[in-house]
Amino acid sequence: MVSHIKWAGAAMVGAAALAAVGCGGSDKTSSASDAGSANAVKVAIVQPYSGDSAYYGEYADQAFKLAMEELGSTPGGHAITFVRGDSKCVPTAAVQAGNQVLAQSPVAVMAPACSGDTLALKPLLKARNVSACSINLHPEITEANGKIVRAAPSDAFTNELFAKYIADKGVKKIGILHDTSGYGQGNVDTLVSSLEKNGVKVAVNATYDFADTDYSGQIVKLKKAKVDAAYFEGYDLAAGNLVKQAKQLQLDVPYYANTNAGNDTAEKAAGKSLDGVLFATAFLADSSDATRKFTATWQQKFNQAPNSDSVDLYQCAVVILKAIEATGKNATGATVGEQMAKVSAPGVTVGTMAFDASGDLNDPPVLIGTWKDGKAVLVDRLSGAE
Amino acid sequence: MPATGSSQRSEEAAAPAAAPLAEEHAARHARAARRGLATILGDRGVPGRQRPLLTRLIAVALLVQVVPGLVSGPNLLTLNLACVYAMAAIGLSIVFSLGGFVSVAQAAVMAVGGYILILLFGPTVGFPVALLLAGLGGALVSALTGIVGARVKSHYFILISLALAETIQLVITNATSVTGGANGVGLKAPASVLGLDLGLPTDYFRFITILTFVVIYLADSLRASRAGLALRAQTVDGYLALAAGVAIGRYRIMATAIGGVFAGLAGGMVAIRDGYLGPQNFGLDTSILLLLMVVIAGTGRAGSVVVSALILTFLSQGLLTLTSTGTLIYGMGLIVLIIFAPEGLGGLPRLARGALGRLGARRAGTASDDGGER
Amino acid sequence: MSTFIQAVVAGIAAGAVYGLLGAGFSLAYKTTGIINFAHGDIAMLGAYVTFSVFGWGAPLFVAALAGVVAGGLAGAVMERGVLRPLYKRPLVAGILATVGVSVVLQSVIQLVWGSLPLTLPSLASSTPWRIGSVAFSPAQAVLLAVTIIVSTALIFAVDRTRVGRGMRACAQDSGVVVLFGISPERLYLTAFAIAGMLAGLAGALITPTIGLTPSRGVSLSVLGFAAAVLGGLGSVTGAIVGGIAIAVLRNLASVYVSAGYADAVAYLAIVLVLLVRVRGLLGDDLETVRSV
Incomplete structure (x- = not known):
């Protein structure tokens, strides 16, 4: 019984300590945003950060890290703060997380990697007039004059x-x-x-x-x-x-x-x-010069091979950063959204990312691949320029 | 109605014995059994005093006026979710502490209510009607577990409720043409009631607070009613209750049905809150969360269930689950709470007093024991 | 006809693992009366340990043994640390505590191994033999053989050894076993350690088919529970039979009824069995009078 109490006591102390750290953490972010200059903007990442799909959250963070190294961390002079919401690959959790991050007025949103989550978020994005970049493949993600651009083919x-x-x-x-x-x-x-x-x-x-x-x-x-x-x-x-x-x-x-x-x-x-x-x-590591270069960089930086999800998330990060850069001084959800819709940015799976009226990629890549001796190889290219 | 039921029961029991002596004997036994029950119940002190209705009304009015001004943004949304869970958990506490069933199907019952509301509510069916039907649907499904469950024992009941929950999930995910499957389904029209626009978190809070208080009131009334007494009697001692002429089976099914009404209403309110429903809202983890709320509340009183629903909702939705460390702490917290607070939150003050008392005693003890053997 | 046989054969091979899960579940329940919802997570822990040890270069067989040991340790620690104070409390306290353990195990797995899905090769080749028009692979044969050997040993141990008899006696009356010089607490610990080992074994056996993800344990717990209840809680043979019955039923339902509702068919069957026979397929008489 005594050992029992000790064990539980240790757990409680640990819990208290972590709770304190957690609160401290959140205080810091809020004070940082208070002290931020007029140029500071927030970007929301809504992704599964816990549960079985937590690796998507990890990919999203890595994608932004790499994109900011390549494009500069202050696009258009804006310092960027990230606000993260845990969507867990569960639509209700996505709504909850979406509400929490949108309440902090981000200028753009990285939409969750699970289609159901993004579908559930759509009405919120409209209500708040913020645009998101999505990597979901579900056909109903994008729509005419919608608030979502998609860096992957439907x-x-x-x-x-x-x-x-x-x-x-x-x-x-x-x-x-x-x-x-x-x-x-x-x-x-x-x-x-x-x-x-x-x-x-x-x-x-x-x-x-x-x-x-x-x-x-x-x-x-x-x-x-x-x-x-x-x-x-x-x-x-x-x-x-x-x-x-x-x-x-x-x-x-x-x-x-x-x-x-x-x-x-x-x-x-x-x-x-x-x-x-x-x-x-849409992505094969060994299908073009751009994909080969990207694969090498990602592998070297994060010590893992990229896949179609991480590539698309990277493309979304690029779209969001480019749009903020193009917005100029007055960066809000509406203005950055406008820029996202008409962005023209270098991509990995496509030469240049640009979106049509409903927010889908122009000339989206469709490749047929197969496995051969432990390597994914290109069989055919059905759409999209190299 | 229960009164005639029980007296019929004792007559039936006595009927085969033709001799008047045997009849009197049986009646005496039944009386003694009832007295025994009363003692047991008295020991538990369960009926408790009900707060007067007026006090409650004032409390609701205050909450409805004050809270939306104080709490805003994400916290208000979480508060709204906590109220939804509180309603479902109060329902589950009726199933659990009055019905005596450990059910892991409560979230699935919520799902039934939620889908009924979101599919029916629209231009033709008004919000109040749809919400009532959601409650009714919940009652029917939940009563099903009671009807089957009354025939088996507790461990097996868990599996039966699990079977129901999984089957409901399967129907929702597979009947895509009706439910939208895993993609879920959106609300067709904005809901408003009593002049409140439920699309606004503040107005939603006002409405759900009123609804929660109605549920609390109904739950407490049930507990204090004759049916409630019968149910509490059977959870204390089923055989004794049977001997006292309580129709256990019927009452237990009733408990599951009433618990289902509240879950159905809660499910409907989830649909309104999110404007969207998916099967993932109502998985096994939600059912377990509701069960935790009930057990951690301890006493079975509706008020304490609300408190534990608030705490657990904020814990599970808030900061803590953002990382796996958060989940780790949450899990450990649950274990610690279950082990060290046997009476739940309701028992915590007494536990604290006891601990303080022991601490004081030990200090006093060491002071006087200075020259002692230790 | 060959479709039918193929569905049954594949079902038996898959169900053997559910049976192992159910057997551990049943054993822990038999002695302590607790339903362990962390059982599947212990299985996943065993599988992850197997993965790591295999990754360090150990032969797969040795790695699987390490997984079994890890499962046993986890079971024992859980019994000592969490369940021991709860035996005198209502059933639901113990059950919810195991839910807490399940949450803890899942987050520990995620902290240690990350959330990216991992995989393990199977103990034997998965290139099938062709018997008539029915395919059956060496991997499935190994799985079945291990289940038969382990469950036979377990049934023998429960029936014939002093500890096994103690467990059965303990289920009936934990007060009485003390009089025979057996400590119920040690029995509980043994039961949970063995149950954990069975879980670890099941985890190591099932991962080649399903891979490793942190919260996969929940579905394993549910399967084990269902197998144990169908077979009759407390009966090891029953759990194995129950596990195989569930898998075969699911397969037949997906082939002949509807793949989407296969689980529902299996659950319906379990509920019907329980309504006709309260103690499950092979549960002993004790189960019908046991008060919980």
Whole structure:
């Protein structure tokens, strides 16, 4: 019992200490903003900072770090303070976090990496008249005169081309497995309608849950339907796990996949099983001079390979910094937003980032990649200049 | 109604015994059992005194007037969320401390209410009607657990409530054409009631405060009512309560239904607060958070549930969860609180007094023990 | 027909791990009456330790053993540090304390290993054998073999050894075992240590299929709990049977009913079993009279 009390006592002291540090931290930020000059602006980063998707928050911070090193840390003479909100990849948490950071009047927002979070944030951005840069692939993120620009191609665009590519490969009957996340749903909806337009029959369109520990039931279902191709949608690990398990259960048909199958995590999970799987993506490390250079810099700086998410987040950081730079003295949510919409900035996956009227990338990149000997390689370029 | 129910029950029990002696014997037993129950309940001192309605009304009026001026921005939003959780947690405390069920389905019941409101509310169905239907939907779903749960024991009930919760989640994520799936669904029209524009955090606070007080009042009234007495009796000793002619099963189902009403209302208010609903709002973690609010409140009194809801909401939503260190502290805090505050927040003052008393005694002890064996 | 057999075979291999999780769950419950919602997180801890030790260059088999040891330690520490003061308190206090432990373990994992998903290779090749038109891989065979060996040893230990008999006696009346010179506290510790080891083993076995993410433990806890309840809380054999039944049921439901609602079908089946047979499939008579 005594040891017990000691243990708990230590925990309490620790908790108190950390709470104190936490409060101190928040005091500091507020005093910094009070003392800030007229030139200081705030940029909000709403990302998952805790939970299983916390790495997105890490990517976002790294993206800004790298972008500020390359473009200067005071664009247009504005010192930048970051306000962070933890969206946890949970839409309610995103709304809560969004409200908290927007109450501090940031001039721009880095939208969360999970599509559902950003969709939930959309009304808030409108109400506060602040623009955000998003990397979400869900088709409904952008809209005419919306408050969001997107530094990645919409799945509606990607999948239209990918569906045609799949049809051209002679696929007549395909089976689809996807997760029930907002992203997975949007991705597969656009893919299914495009496939059907191209005369490919979707024989199975089955879901799995994030929490699932086994996909054999779904895969056996594809086998039963005697499909002649399979499409697997999944976040990093699942993208690899699905392919691996499908190979194990001898689903011997060509596999197609979403962009996440091109990430290192997927390769780590599936290993050689991923060889020959064709995935549509906006980013491949070894596809152009710009991507090669970026990959080398990121790898050297953060000691990890970049993936399509970190690249797109970096592109968003660039868009936001460039827009603040172009705004001049009077930087508010409205003025920076205007500049974001008409920005023209150097990109990684595209030569120059510029957005159309609804906030989507002009000439968005769509690449087909596959794995070969542990490396993601370019198979075909369906859209976007090098 | 409960009165006739119970007397019928004792008559039934006595009927087979034709001999008058046996009848009297049975009646005496029932009386003794009731007395026993009264003693047990007296020991717990649960009925407690209810604050007069007038005091409550004044308190609400004050809160509604003063708080929106003092609290603003993100804190007001968190406060609003805390009120929502408080309503659901009061509902859960009825299921738990009166019904005797450990349920992990309360967030799922909220989901039912929330989706009913967000799907129905629009130009044709007004806000008050939609909110009432949300409460009703919550009641029906929650009563389902009670009906099944009355047949199994507590550990198994947890699994049954888990099964219900997961099934509701599955329906929401898979029925995409109705619910929007994981992408969620937005509110079709701005809600207003009693001249309050619920899109504004301040007006929302005014309305949810009034609603929370109504819920507190109803919960306390239930606790003090005859049904409440019967329920408390069965949680203290189910067999004794049965012997006293309390229709345990029916009352327990009623408790889950009433708990469900409050959760349904709370779910509806989540939809209004965010203008948006997704299945992730109502996962297992939310259910567990609500259960923590109830257990940490300790006494089962609606007022203390509100206090613990406030504390836990701010803890879980605030600074602490921004990092994994924050989550670590949150988890440790929970463990420490559960171990060292056996009666929950309600027991904390007494615990503190006890500790201070011991400390004083030890000082006094060491002073006098100076030349002692130690 | 071959579809049916394939679904069942794959289900048995997947369910073996759920069964191991359920067995640990059941064992801890049997002795202490506590439902451990940190069980899955202990499994993840074991898996992460396996990952690290494997990363340091140890053979996978040795790394998995390290994971098992880590799981056992975590279980023991949890019993001593958190649960011991709670045995005399209502059921819900113990359960919520384990929830607290689960939160702590998840954040510790995230602090130590980060949130980026990690992976482990499987103990044996995943290139399948083809038996007729049914695929079955060496990895699945190893998984099944380990489950059979470990659960047989466990059942033997619970039935035949002094400690095992003590555990069963303890479930009935912890006061009486004292009279036979057995300390209930030591039994509780042993039970949680063994349960933790089983969890660590399950974690090391399941990660090649699902990979490592910090909060994956929650779904493992839920699976273990469901397996244990279906099989009859307190019965090790029951938990294994329950775990396999759940996985097979889920597979059949996703093939023949709907992949999206497969879990719902499994839960419905569990609830129906409980309504017909309160003690679960293989729960002992003790379970029907045990007051909790």
